[in-house]
Amino acid sequence: MPQEEAIVKLIYLTAAVLFIFGLKGLTHPRTAVRGNFLAALGMLLAIVVTLLDNRIVSFQIIVAGFVVGGLIGVIMAYRSPMTSIPQVVAVFNGFGGGASALAVGAAYMEALKGEWIEEITIQFTASVAMAGIIGAVAFTGSAIAFAKLQRLLTERPVLLPGRHVINIVLLLLCLGLGVWQVVDPSGSFPFWAMIGVASLLGIMLVIPIGGADMPVVISLLNAYSGLAAAGHGWVLNNSVLIIAGSLVGAAGFILTALMCKAMNRSLANVIFAGVGAVVATETEEEDIYAGRVKSASAEEVAILLSDARRVVIAPGYGLAVAQAQYAIQDLMLLLESRDVEVDFAIHPVAGRMPGHMNVLLAEANIPYEQLKELDRINPTFRQTDVVLVIGANDVVNPLAREADPSIPIAGMPILNVDEARSVVVIKRSLSPGFAGIANPLFAADNALMLFGDAKEVAMDLTAAIKET
Amino acid sequence: METFVPALTIFILALFVGFEIITKVPPLLHTPLMSGANAISGITLVGTLITSGARLTPVTEILGFLAVAMATANVVGGFLVTHRMLAMFHRKD
Numbered sequence: 001m002p003q004e005e006a007i008v009k010l011i012y013l014t015a016a017v018l019f020i021f022g023l024k025g026l027t028h029p030r031t032a033v034r035g036n037f038l039a040a041l042g043m044l045l046a047i048v049v050t051l052l053d054n055r056i057v058s059f060q061i062i063v064a065g066f067v068v069g070g071l072i073g074v075i076m077a078y079r080s081p082m083t084s085i086p087q088v089v090a091v092f093n094g095f096g097g098g099a100s101a102l103a104v105g106a107a108y109m110e111a112l113k114g115e116w117i118e119e120i121t122i123q124f125t126a127s128v129a130m131a132g133i134i135g136a137v138a139f140t141g142s143a144i145a146f147a148k149l150q151r152l153l154t155e156r157p158v159l160l161p162g163r164h165v166i167n168i169v170l171l172l173l174c175l176g177l178g179v180w181q182v183v184d185p186s187g188s189f190p191f192w193a194m195i196g197v198a199s200l201l202g203i204m205l206v207i208p209i210g211g212a213d214m215p216v217v218i219s220l221l222n223a224y225s226g227l228a229a230a231g232h233g234w235v236l237n238n239s240v241l242i243i244a245g246s247l248v249g250a251a252g253f254i255l256t257a258l259m260c261k262a263m264n265r266s267l268a269n270v271i272f273a274g275v276g277a278v279v280a281t282e283t284e285e286e287d288i289y290a291g292r293v294k295s296a297s298a299e300e301v302a303i304l305l306s307d308a309r310r311v312v313i314a315p316g317y318g319l320a321v322a323q324a325q326y327a328i329q330d331l332m333l334l335l336e337s338r339d340v341e342v343d344f345a346i347h348p349v350a351g352r353m354p355g356h357m358n359v360l361l362a363e364a365n366i367p368y369e370q371l372k373e374l375d376r377i378n379p380t381f382r383q384t385d386v387v388l389v390i391g392a393n394d395v396v397n398p399l400a401r402e403a404d405p406s407i408p409i410a411g412m413p414i415l416n417v418d419e420a421r422s423v424v425v426i427k428r429s430l431s432p433g434f435a436g437i438a439n440p441l442f443a444a445d446n447a448l449m450l451f452g453d454a455k456e457v458a459m460d461l462t463a464a465i466k467e468t
Numbered sequence: 469m470e471t472f473v474p475a476l477t478i479f480i481l482a483l484f485v486g487f488e489i490i491t492k493v494p495p496l497l498h499t500p501l502m503s504g505a506n507a508i509s510g511i512t513l514v515g516t517l518i519t520s521g522a523r524l525t526p527v528t529e530i531l532g533f534l535a536v537a538m539a540t541a542n543v544v545g546g547f548l549v550t551h552r553m554l555a556m557f558h559r560k561d
Binding site for chain 2: 033055064085104358365
């Protein structure tokens with residue numbers, strides 16, 4: 001190996017080590033900012049050393065790409081509100097997958113002309129096919145996820161007739177074209193046909209998935225874009241791409257598995273079952289709620305809160321939709337000034353991506369020690385005087401404890417808010433959550449409904465407590 | 469074959485390292501983890517640079533430009549938005 005090549009490879013190794021240290025930094029909020037910085041430094045190193053590569057003879061396209069892409073990145077990163085983070089991650093993820101697919105396409109076309117590599121090997125064509133398929137699926141899948149999260153498309157599952165058959169046909173077609181491209185690398189038609197079919201497959205795979213299942217989809221697409229990058233590394237025989245791609249693939253798959261576990265559903269069920277397409281019938285709701293739901297005013301709840309020693313707030317995505325984070329922070333500060341202990345109960349799927357709710361509350365200056373995950377908060381509900389459930393529904397539904405398989409959320413770990421002395425549910429109406437089933441918590445003996453918009457109710461509560 | 473086995477070795481070992489580290493990330497930071505990991509997957513930019521800087525036909529030139537632009541947006545935007553989020557997490561004073 002010539003000396004220059006060895007130096008380039010050692011710098012790539014340094015970049016890979018920085019990525020690992022960077023991810024390690026993310027294991028604690030105190031070291032996380034530095035971790036992200038180390039990973040960015042690793043990226044910068046890898047890019048700079050690549051630009052010195054003597055295979056690069058023209059810089060015009062690269063500079064143009066840097067300027068356009070850099071501007072898009074900066075604007076999206078700084079202009080997006082925290083409620084839109086899932087969309088932003090979906091877009092960046094789609095970009096990464098799309099870039100891998102197009103770049104291996106370009107590499108393949110150059111190789112066909114006999115320019116760019118000495119010999120077209122099976123490893124080369126197979127990696128091109130792999131990065132192409134996964135990259136294209138990640139690109140269009142992320143685009144659909146973005147459109148759903150941004151409400152450009154309905155958040156409810158779109159169930160096409162015969163969609164399983166269509167998907168299998170598309171997948172086989174895709175693999176068939178891939179094999180053709182691997183065994184007969186003489187023209188670029190099979191590659192681009194394969195990209196086209198894979199793009200269609202990406203759309204078909206995400207369209208039947210509902211809004212509340214987005215944490216799983218985003219995690220999975222993230223894993224795909226990692227694998228596409230690793231595949232791209234095989235094409236170029238470049239170790240830093242392989243290492244970074246597999247780290248990201250691992251992150252994506254772990255989060256996918258955690259999100260499925262948090263809903264007690266299999267990945268196949270999330271992706272194929274179209275959960276959320278049916279809504280509870282009126283009669284079921286009447287059976288459960290009939291005459292048993294107690295409604296309270298803000299003043300009554302204010303008295304409950306003033307007398308409490310420990311209050312837990314269980315937020316759901318409805319809190320973010322109502323933009324109630326800052327109003328909740330005011331309420332928390334007021335309660336704390338009266339020596340009430342306040343904690344937040346964060347269910348893993350409370351937002352639209354894993355951990356989303358933590359970011360939304362951190363933005364509203366709520367200290368991270370008070371953001372407690374399921375395992376840490378559940379044992380404390382028995383010692384809690386009041387739980388405020390704000391904009392959450394399925395994640396506090398006691399029906400999840402039933403073993404009845406007809407209940408879509410059966411077996412899902414929930415926040416055991418009903419174990420507290422009193423539960424106040426702040427909600428606009430008794431309408432069902434994403435799972436489309438009634439919630440017996442609303443009719444429980446220790447539960448009160450406080451109807452209204454989360455932000456207005458939080459402000460009313462703060463005002464009412466100040467008067468007591 | 470001579471490059472296939474070393475590449476596979478690196479791939480598998482890196483997967484294990486990834487699993488070990490990432491299972492230690494608390495749920496509190498799962499969103500920044502995802503956007504940070506996503507920015508790292510923009511490493512595909514390195515690959516796009518090598519391809520698009522070569523002597524190119526007009527078609528691969530356009531592909532190269534799109535790939536560099538998308539990967540750059542992924543890298544720059546990904547690290548910045550992760551930083552913006554992480555800067556919000558603070559302790560009780």
